[in-house]
Amino acid sequence: MSTLVLSEQSLLAVAQADTDAEGHSAALSRFMMHTESVASSKIERITATATDYARALAGNRSNASATSMVAASTALHSLVSGVAERGRFGLDDLLDAHRALMQDDPLERTYAGRLRDTQNWIGGSDHSPRDALHVPPAPERVPALMDDLIVYLNRDDIPVMVQAAIAHAQFESIHAFTDGNGRIGRALVSAALHRRGVTRNAVVPLASGLLARRDDYFAALGAYRRGDPTPLIDLFARSVRAAALCSRESIARIKALPAEWDAELRPRAGSAVAALIPAFYDHPVMSAAEIDRRSGSSEQQTYRAIAQLADRGFIQEITGRKRDRVWVAAELLAELDDLDRRIQAEMLP
Structure with missing residues (x-):
């Protein structure tokens, strides 16, 4: 099936699910954001039971993973609502979301809401980028690259699914923060779909689909960095479609x-x-x-x-x-x- 057909099918499925949620948007939006943030956290190997997650929602901080999942939900809400309020992305939206995600993290709160000023890398060892899967740009290049990404996110002349997938891949490649890039990057997709009017009443939990194909997801990001965005666009379209179709049952x-x-x-x-x-x-x-x-x-x-x-x-x-x-x-x-x-x-x- 062609990328174009997959993308159009996914957008139709999202529109149907979003229409189903109309009139119950507060409760359903909250539920769908929880589903998305939990799955997005699991992609990063952050896991907790639904009960532990519920306890964390009520303010219990005894389970660090559950607390982190709640922070991911808060960050997702921050980014989607911030972009929706102004109708466009700004760097501050991403910084605010990152602050919400990391401000209570004992290791990373110093860097919460700040673009990185150190070199980082994906894979390899903690001490050296040797054999790393990806070495992001030098920190002094990050502000300009993020400004360019924001311009791209605010364009309205690009197919929605293509824009969301490429923006996500570019953000992951820039790796603008010391930690939390994956969760903020996936939240960025939900905010992009909302800004373009694809969703109005609820977030579509595409991270659950990506979680099921985690290895394919990371391989598709690698393919993007080598110049081929098609595998990632296809995977995003499939994940969004699966999430929308299954969400309709939950919404009902x-x-x-x-x-x-x-x-x-x-x-x-x-x-x-x-x-x-x-x-x-x-x-x-x-x-x-x-x-x-x-x-x-x-x-x-x-x-x-x-x-x-x-x-x-x-x-x-x-x-x-x-x-x-x-x-x-x-x-x-x-x-x-x-x-x-x-x-x-x-x-x-």
């Missing part, structure tokens, strides 16, 4: 959840349960204080509502503590893993 499931919960629980109008059903839909991870604030009822009524929702399996407590407890919407948490698995399966030969 998630949109149906509030009505299903309401039908099964039959809460009294104005009750704490009636208030918490849409609250957990929009905010699937909440502390006791957040639940109390959103229930609009007395503390006693709120705790009865929590017990009812937990007993029926709609929410589950994930800290195991008696104080500072956190609950998650169980089905939404399960869907996070399920969508990632389905996208990866779609990408298999």
Whole structure:
């Protein structure tokens, strides 16, 4: 299948998925960003369970990998929303996203939000670029190269998928930061699709598709550096299409959840349960204080509502503590893993 046909099919699939998300964009956008950032982190060998990730979303920093995944989600949101607000890319958008990603990293926070001023490389050893897979440009060239990339990202006369894939590959080749380039580079793709109007309501988690073909992904980046962008454009188109097709199933499931919960629980109008059903839909991870604030009822009524929702399996407590407890919407948490698995399966030969 030609690159052009693959690209057009992927854009059509994204448009259909994005239309499905319309009217539920806040909840679904948050869910899709979580899916994308988790998969993007896994490409960098940063892994954590969905439960650990949920704990980190609630502010628990005991699992460094989960905390890093949450930072990736924050960075993705920062970049997409920043570009959407102005309708164009600026270097500050990338710097702000990198700051959000790395500001709490114990090793890299000194460099958070800063272009690198040292030489780095990909592969080889930690001490020498000998036998490295790629040696990026010297640090003094980085500002000018990034300015050129920003100009390219703001063009509207290039096919969208081609622009997103090449911009990503060029960013990875510049390797503008001391760390976090892969996650920022993949977030850049989501922001590019949004700026061009391909997505309006939700992020398409293409990183799950790239994760399934991780070796092919890195090989395609290598081919780009040797002058052939076609393998990367094809892989991006396939990943975006798989992510969009599988996302439609998740979007349909998630949109149906509030009505299903309401039908099964039959809460009294104005009750704490009636208030918490849409609250957990929009905010699937909440502390006791957040639940109390959103229930609009007395503390006693709120705790009865929590017990009812937990007993029926709609929410589950994930800290195991008696104080500072956190609950998650169980089905939404399960869907996070399920969508990632389905996208990866779609990408298999």
